[in-house]
Amino acid sequence: MKPPAARPPRRPWRPGRTILPLIAGTFAVAAVMRIGDGVGLALALDAGTGGAATTCPDPAANAALLRALEDRDQKLSLREGIIADRAQALRLAEQRIDERLATLIAAENALSKTVAVADSGADADVARLVTVYENMKPKEAAPLFETMAPEFAAGFLGKMRPEAAAAVLANLTPEVGYSISVIMAGRNAGAPRR
Known part of the structure; x- marks a missing residue:
């Protein structure tokens, strides 16, 4: 048997030798990603239109749409004003109702006191008359x-x-x-x- 062949001695590692290929590889990957990003966007746009070429809408149609949106905005603003007026009217009506209710409660309390005085006076009169009839x-x-x-x-x-x-x-x-x-x-x- 032959003795195994001796291996050549390894060269010592030096930092400059491996960094340059690493930087070149990073640049290559970034370039591929940039190209792939544009392709992916183009494919997505093409898939969204079904392969048909897209065109910009007609400027006249855009103007009509803009006028319709402005008209709708004006109508909504008018409705908001009407609703705000109604809400204010309701608040005023509630305030008047609360004031009238307080007035009615005060009148009811005063009437209750008057009725109580009248009832006690009537009861006293009846009791006095009963005493007279008993005597x-x-x-x-x-x-x-x-x-x-x-x-x-x-x-x-x-x-x-x-x-x-x-x-x-x-x-x-x-x-x-x-x-x-x-x-x-x-x-x-x-x-x-x-």
């Missing part, structure tokens, strides 16, 4: 109750002490006493029960 002799009060409407008389008798009301009822004619008793008995007939 009258039953024979003197009976003719008064006979001339009253039965509903009215039933109201007074319902507020009187039971013994005073019984004495007045005993001195009424049977027909009037019966009608007043029916009204008093039926007054709470429609009230809900437990």
